[in-house]
Amino acid sequence: MKEVYIASDNIITSLGFNTVGNIENMLSGTTGIRYWEDGRLSPEPFWASLVDTEELTGRFSAFNNPEKFTRFEQLAICSIEDALSATDIDIAGDRTLFILATTKGNISLLGDGQSTFFKQEQVYLWHTARLLQQYFNFSQKPYVVSNACISGVLAIAVGARMIRSGYYDHVVVTGVDMVTEFVLSGFNSFRSLESGPCKPFDRDRQGLSLGEGAGTIILTGSPLSAGGIRTGYGFSSNDANHISGPSRTGEGLYIAIRNTLEKNGLLLDYISAHGTATPYNDEMESVAITRAGLQEVPVNSFKGFWGHTLGAAGVVESVAATYSLAKNLLIKTQGFETPGITNPIHVIGANVEKEMRTCLKIASGFGGCNAALLFYK
Amino acid sequence: MMVDPFVISDYCIIRQNRVVKNGNTLHESDETTVAGFLTAIYRHFGINYPKFHKMDNLCKLGFLAAEVLLNHSNLKERYHGDKVGLILANAASSIDTDRNHQLSISNRLDYFPSPSVFVYTLANIVIGEICIRHAFLGESTFFIEKSFDPGRMHHYVYQLLEEEAIQCCITGWVELDSDRYEAVLYLVQKSDIHPDGIAIFEPAKMNEIYLQRT
Numbered sequence: 001m002k003e004v005y006i007a008s009d010n011i012i013t014s015l016g017f018n019t020v021g022n023i024e025n026m027l028s029g030t031t032g033i034r035y036w037e038d039g040r041l042s043p044e045p046f047w048a049s050l051v052d053t054e055e056l057t058g059r060f061s062a063f064n065n066p067e068k069f070t071r072f073e074q075l076a077i078c079s080i081e082d083a084l085s086a087t088d089i090d091i092a093g094d095r096t097l098f099i100l101a102t103t104k105g106n107i108s109l110l111g112d113g114q115s116t117f118f119k120q121e122q123v124y125l126w127h128t129a130r131l132l133q134q135y136f137n138f139s140q141k142p143y144v145v146s147n148a149c150i151s152g153v154l155a156i157a158v159g160a161r162m163i164r165s166g167y168y169d170h171v172v173v174t175g176v177d178m179v180t181e182f183v184l185s186g187f188n189s190f191r192s193l194e195s196g197p198c199k200p201f202d203r204d205r206q207g208l209s210l211g212e213g214a215g216t217i218i219l220t221g222s223p224l225s226a227g228g229i230r231t232g233y234g235f236s237s238n239d240a241n242h243i244s245g246p247s248r249t250g251e252g253l254y255i256a257i258r259n260t261l262e263k264n265g266l267l268l269d270y271i272s273a274h275g276t277a278t279p280y281n282d283e284m285e286s287v288a289i290t291r292a293g294l295q296e297v298p299v300n301s302f303k304g305f306w307g308h309t310l311g312a313a314g315v316v317e318s319v320a321a322t323y324s325l326a327k328n329l330l331i332k333t334q335g336f337e338t339p340g341i342t343n344p345i346h347v348i349g350a351n352v353e354k355e356m357r358t359c360l361k362i363a364s365g366f367g368g369c370n371a372a373l374l375f376y377k
Numbered sequence: 378m379m380v381d382p383f384v385i386s387d388y389c390i391i392r393q394n395r396v397v398k399n400g401n402t403l404h405e406s407d408e409t410t411v412a413g414f415l416t417a418i419y420r421h422f423g424i425n426y427p428k429f430h431k432m433d434n435l436c437k438l439g440f441l442a443a444e445v446l447l448n449h450s451n452l453k454e455r456y457h458g459d460k461v462g463l464i465l466a467n468a469a470s471s472i473d474t475d476r477n478h479q480l481s482i483s484n485r486l487d488y489f490p491s492p493s494v495f496v497y498t499l500a501n502i503v504i505g506e507i508c509i510r511h512a513f514l515g516e517s518t519f520f521i522e523k524s525f526d527p528g529r530m531h532h533y534v535y536q537l538l539e540e541e542a543i544q545c546c547i548t549g550w551v552e553l554d555s556d557r558y559e560a561v562l563y564l565v566q567k568s569d570i571h572p573d574g575i576a577i578f579e580p581a582k583m584n585e586i587y588l589q590r591t
Contacts (some may be wrong), residue, residue: 040461043485103499125470125483142530144521147471147501154518158533165536182475185482186495197571236516237459240510244496255459255514259542365495367505369517 002332004160004231007170007220008374009319010079012212013306014049017059018082022316024322026305026331030375033197033209042184046258047196047203047318049307050179050210051075070118072106076132076176084136089170089216091138093158098142100129101155101175103311110181138172149274149365151175151235152314156217157234157373160202167356169219177212183310184210190244198308200333201286201347202303203340208276211307215315227231230323232266234361234373235259244366246280247339250288254371257292258301260360260372268297268331269356272321274363276308281364283338286343288362288370300348306333314371320362322375325359383538383565385582388549389416389446390591391438391560398445399575411558415441416524422448431493432506433474433556439465439503439551440510442560447511452545455559458508462516462543463504464534468523469554470500503551510538525550525561526584533563535578544570552588561587 014032015025023034032049036042057066060074063081084091105125109118121127124348129142137220145155152175159171177183187193187210198209219231237259239252247253261268273292282301289295302317309316325331332350339347358376387483392396396404404421410415415437419429424444452461453533474497481489496502501519508514518538522529542567549562563586564577576582 030520034486043488069451078533095490104475105473110475111483123475124468124523126468126523130523141522141529145518146499146521147504147517147519155418158518161533161536161540166533181482182479182498184494185488185490186478186498188494189490189495200590236518238458238463238505238510238517240458240512243502243505243509244492247541252514259459263540365501366499367501369501369505 002164004067004163004221005220005223005314006229007218007320008083009218010083010216011199011316011319012051012075012079013211013309013316015306016053017078019319023320028333030336031197031305041179041181043167044186047194047209048179049209051212056201065325067186070122070315070316072128072176072178073131073324075214076174077135079216080136080147080172080174083218089218089220091136091170091172094139095169096138097140097162097171098133098138099145099155099159099171100132100142100149101145101311101315102171102177103146103148103151104183107182111181143179145353147313148369149310149313150358150363150371151311152374153234153318153363154236154311154317154372156231156314160231160234161331163219164229164287165352172216172302173221173315174214174216175213175312177312179212182231191369192278194277197335198303199335200275200277200303201282201339201341202260202336203279203338205279205282205340208278209303210306211309213306213309213312213316215250215312215319217315217319228377229326230376231374232264233260234371234375236369236371239368239370241368243368246364250284252368253285253288253364254291256370256372257288257362260374264374266358266374268294268358268360270324270359271297271299272361273299273301275303277303283341286341289345290343291338295345295354298346298348300331300332300333321359321361325375328355330354383578384568384571385460385563385576385578386566386571386574387446387450387564388586389442389562391442392591394557395591396445403445411556426510433497435471435551435553436497436503437475437507438553438558439561440506442562443507443547443552446547447451448566450564456545458512459514460544461513462537462546463507463513464518464530464546464548465504465551466520466522466530467500467550467552468521468526469552470521471498472499472554480563525587527587528580531580531583
């Protein structure tokens with residue numbers, strides 16, 4: 001079977017503009033989730049992880065004029081540029097595919113009626129993907145995966161399939177989402193936001209923290225230009241239960257995990273959970289993990305560091321998880337102190353070294369969707 | 378003789394005030410609004426599913442196309458729920474409900490964001506609604522494209538079928554943007570389970586069905 005390698009990656013969040021910068025902050029126990037009073041984003045104060053605008057535009061200026069690109073586009077371009085700078089893969093050919101994972105893209109343009117510079121057409125996700133395609137001269141028409149909070153994980157699984165099928169040699173997968181008034185007001189109306197940095201799997205967790213960010217993973221079928229981490233098969237599954245609430249039995253996530261483990265046939269050393277820190281999500285994940293017989297496998301959530309980055313989450317968290325896998329170093333679950341889930345899974349409470357060969361990334365989202373994806377050395 | 382492994386067993390098209398299944402017009406309406414037309418379809422086919430009335434128009438459109446597509450298909454007797462996939466695409470994502478949600482937050486003195494609206498600001502909710510209705514638990518993905526591209530859709534669905542992630546797939550295009558709407562769904566099955574499909578599962582056939590006059 002054709003193997004799929006990770007050639008290069010990037011993470012941009014409040015904790016940094018590249019992968020190593022983010023990891024170093026996480027290892028030192030720094031959270032990027034802060035208290036904000038910003039009337040443009042919310043009538044009420046809120047807690048969230050926001051990318052520093054001054055630094056973003058500063059960095060973007062090295063590539064192009066920040067006034068001509070939306071914040072979303074700047075995040076995507078900075079992320080792709082950084083990932084490309086660390087690989088010698090030639091993306092110009094017709095054997096390279098670009099996949100954008102996002103839930104809401106340039107959605108803030110909808111509320112920007114006064115704006116004369118940006119066209120309303122830019123709110124469409126296909127438009128955003130085409131703009132990025134043209135910017136980087138990808139010769140093939142890009143794909144957009146917009147599948148709620150599993151978009152990022154799903155996009156990597158789709159990209160790996162495209163290489164395995166022989167249609168493409170390289171796939172650039174980029175996940176981006178922003179903290180906007182649109183999203184903040186929506187999650188607020190659901191009363192699912194924590195009043196402080198979120199606490200995944202903790203007894204006192206009350207909700208999620210929103211975050212924004214961008215992540216890129218460059219997949220390749222060519223082992224010569226790659227590091228040591230490979231992307232295995234990934235699967236999704238729907239709960240067929242409720243459009244906004246997780247299944248009590250963890251049915252969809254359990255099926256996604258089961259199918260992924262069966263197809264890959266490898267033992268698991270580590271699980272990077274979705275871990276949004278809402279009472280129901282974390283409980284559901286612990287049920288699914290236990291049903292799959294994985295309760296002894298170390299599990300963490302990165303969301304206490306950079307919040308829930310929605311469609312980008314699957315990409316930025318996969319990058320962080322594969323970093324852990326490469327360095328044999330597990331990162332603690334920021335915000336987790338006292339176990340607070342019915343099924344006693346093994347939540348990682350402190351940074352620890354561990355020899356690892358495999359890692360499972362899981363995610364769940366609105367619409368009852370769930371996904372699992374294996375990475376291995 | 379080589380047998381093609383997958384067939385299009387049925388298709389359903391909803392556009393221009395008509396509902397067409399496998400080439401036959403099943404319903405025509407002179408309703409002047411999208412919402413009115415969708416309700417008329419629901420009534421015409423005698424569907425009884427109270428959750429329908431809570432859905433946004435995009436979900437109603439996809440739900441109704443799936444109802445018509447799957448009528449008499451006996452999928453439950455042929456496949457486990459986790460072997461039925463839903464791979465859909467459109468151009469506008471959930472833009473209609475996005476605009477509604479945006480309206481609810483555009484005025485600070487009249488600020489009324491609602492969870493029952495916000496949950497529909499994701500295109501893949503239509504997949505969730507169809508899965509809930511039919512207990513489908515299989516592989517699902519929502520793609521966004523400027524226009525329907527049967528070749529690319531076929532390529533991904535074929536891979537899923539070939540690696541046996543799924544054995545049956547509902548795939549196609551469910552688009553709604555203000556007063557413009559179009560649903561074209563295909564039911565793809567394994568030819569050894571369903572040998573009498575109406576067409577081979579291939580991009581040219583998908584395109585021919587999509588481009589037919591309705």
